[in-house]
Amino acid sequence: MRIMRIVATIPVIITMMVSHTLAGGFQINEQNARAMGFAGAFVAQASDASAVYFNPAGLAFQKGWKVLGGTTFIIPTTTFTGPAPSTTKTSMESQVFYPSNFYLSYGMRDGLAFGLGIFTPYGLGSEWPVDWSGRRLSVKTDLKSFYINPSVSYKVAENFSIGAGISYIIGDVSLKFRVPTYSSLTPPTPSPRDGTANLEADGTGFGFDVGLMFKPTESLSIGLSYRSLTDLEFSGEATFTDMQALTTYFPGGTGKTKLPLSSSLAGGIAFDASERLTLEADVQYVGWAQYNELVVDLQEGPAFPLTGKPLQADMTSKKNWEDSFLIKIGGEYRLDRLALRLGYIFDTTPQPEKSVEPMLPDADRNELCVGFGYKLSDNFSLDAAYQLILFKARTVSAGTNVFPGTYESTASLIGINIGYQF
Numbered sequence: 001m002r003i004m005r006i007v008a009t010i011p012v013i014i015t016m017m018v019s020h021t022l023a024g025g026f027q028i029n030e031q032n033a034r035a036m037g038f039a040g041a042f043v044a045q046a047s048d049a050s051a052v053y054f055n056p057a058g059l060a061f062q063k064g065w066k067v068l069g070g071t072t073f074i075i076p077t078t079t080f081t082g083p084a085p086s087t088t089k090t091s092m093e094s095q096v097f098y099p100s101n102f103y104l105s106y107g108m109r110d111g112l113a114f115g116l117g118i119f120t121p122y123g124l125g126s127e128w129p130v131d132w133s134g135r136r137l138s139v140k141t142d143l144k145s146f147y148i149n150p151s152v153s154y155k156v157a158e159n160f161s162i163g164a165g166i167s168y169i170i171g172d173v174s175l176k177f178r179v180p181t182y183s184s185l186t187p188p189t190p191s192p193r194d195g196t197a198n199l200e201a202d203g204t205g206f207g208f209d210v211g212l213m214f215k216p217t218e219s220l221s222i223g224l225s226y227r228s229l230t231d232l233e234f235s236g237e238a239t240f241t242d243m244q245a246l247t248t249y250f251p252g253g254t255g256k257t258k259l260p261l262s263s264s265l266a267g268g269i270a271f272d273a274s275e276r277l278t279l280e281a282d283v284q285y286v287g288w289a290q291y292n293e294l295v296v297d298l299q300e301g302p303a304f305p306l307t308g309k310p311l312q313a314d315m316t317s318k319k320n321w322e323d324s325f326l327i328k329i330g331g332e333y334r335l336d337r338l339a340l341r342l343g344y345i346f347d348t349t350p351q352p353e354k355s356v357e358p359m360l361p362d363a364d365r366n367e368l369c370v371g372f373g374y375k376l377s378d379n380f381s382l383d384a385a386y387q388l389i390l391f392k393a394r395t396v397s398a399g400t401n402v403f404p405g406t407y408e409s410t411a412s413l414i415g416i417n418i419g420y421q422f
Contacts, residue, residue: 027286029326030072031101031119033415036385037371038330039343041280044223044270046213048419049103052117052151055225055266056163057211059105059113059153068103070383070417074124080358082405083133084398090134093127101417111155115165119147122171122261126360135178135194137403138359146170149209159215167207169261171232174200175359182245195243195250201236207261219272229287230261249311253299262350263287268328276335282328288321288350324350330369339373341385354400361407363394371415379420387413 032050035042042050046058049066078092099120107113125142128134151165178194207230214222234257240250268282293316301310330343345367356362371385391409398404 028072028074028099028121028123030385030387030413030415031121032068032103033070033072033371033383033385033417034341034373036072036387036413036415037341037343037369037373037383038280038332039328039345039367039369039387040326041268041270041282041328041330041343043211043225043266043282044213044221044268044280045278046211046223049105049115050101050117051153051163051211052103052105052115052149052165053101053119053121055211055213055223056115056151056153056165056209057161057213057223057225059107059115059151059163060111060155060161061213061215062105062107062113063109064107064421066103066105066107066419066421068417068419069101070415071098071100072413072415073098074411074413076124076126076409076411078126078361078407078409080134080361080405080407082403084404086133086405088133090129090132093129095125095127097124099123111161113153113163115151115153117147117149117151117165119149120145121147124360126358128358130178134358134403136180137357138175138177140174140176141359142174144172151209153211161213163211163213165209167209167230169205169207169230169232171203171205171234173202173234173236174198179240179243179250181243181250185245189245191244193242193244195246196241197238198241199236199238201234201255203232203234203259205230205232205261221270222268223270224267225265227264229263229290232259232261233257234259249301249304251301253301255296255298257294257296259294260291262291277331277333279331280329282326284326284328286324286326286350289323291319291321291350293318319355320352321350321355322352324348332373337375341369341371341373343369345369353396356394356396356401356407357403358407361394361409363391363407363409365389365391379422381419381421383415383417383419385413385415387415389413 030036031053043055046055049068051058074097101119103117105115122145127140147167149167153163155161181195183191207228209227211225238252243250266284270280327346332341347365349362351362367389369387373383389411395406
């Protein structure tokens with residue numbers, strides 16, 4: 001029975017949305033406008049307070065107090081053509097997201113340094129027309145996450161440092177979609193009007209990160225950083241409205257699950273080609289292959305009389321995700337107080353075709369970045385960057401996906417940071 005299948009997937013939709021957001025598709029690596037101008041190729045430099053995020057080992061090469069804060073404005077667009085064989089086009093509603101970041105660091109003269117970062121590495125959302133063809137999969141999705149990340153770093157030798165940090169992670173998610181229902185059960189009469197499901201969930205978890213930095217010469221720097229696999233424990237509440245004859249069998253209730261946030265390993269090489277020009281290349285490996293299934297514990301509802309079984313029950317959903325990687329190349333050219341930056345990213349998706357859906361569709365992408373930095377004074381600095389993300393068109397077929405069609409997406413990002421050192 002289609003209604004039973006849809007209701008049974010409610011907790012999975014929550015977790016699909018969250019895990020989907022945590023994938024390459026909507027992971028937010030843009031945690032500092034300066035690094036954003038380098039296309040995120042910053043693990044071998046990590047030369048300001050945002051080293052807390054990019055590579056904590058970079059803190060040990062910095063002296064004194066540094067404060068850095070800013071925001072990245074993200075403007076995504078997505079168009080869906082389908083479901084196949086239909087050629088109807090539906091555009092996602094316009095939205096602007098603005099994940100922010102704040103960093104504080106202090107480097108001592110003996111090579112010991114401390115840092116604190118508060119940032120939002122996972123987020124965004126989607127909103128489709130309320131009566132579009134995919135309304136029973138998604139109407140509105142919203143995800144917020146906050147990392148509180150203290151770090152410590154130590155210069156083991158004059159040209160070699162290590163660093164480590166721990167993160168307390170707070171996640172919050174809400175989503176809305178439509179549910180088919182019946183206007184009568186005697187006889188069973190499908191309703192022309194869908195019901196509505198609203199879901200809210202939050203979760204917390206802990207993670208750690210470590211980093212190394214080696215500077216064999218004054219012009220060459222090598223960096224390596226790792227963020228751990230983290231299990232984020234979510235609990236939430238589901239509510240249903242306008243379910244008509246099925247109201248009794250859609251009581252909503254509580255649910256819980258545990259989501260694995262993938263590990264990440266990044267390495268990079270930075271080279272000062274001249275006194276004015278710095279180049280860096282990074283590779284980032286994201287370990288999603290361990291995400292094979294998702295188990296959801298859901299509050300059981302009353303038995304449905306036609307089957308004798310509840311429409312709400314515990315369930316397991318297969319995922320079978322794959323590891324992904326990013327290649328980042330960036331450069332900076334300095335002109336006295338002004339610095340100009342340019343970069344490129346190739347980002348692969350970990351999401352197999354059968355897992356693509358309209359909540360937050362993902363695909364391989366090419367990303368172009370430009371930016372600048374300006375020293376307002378000896379203590380104040382301003383950095384800004386623009387990033388254009390071009391997703392490859394993603395076509396999913398009826399043989400592997402319940403909602404076949406083609407997704408075409410782009411995103412524009414504008415990052416701004418202000419820094420102060422003393």
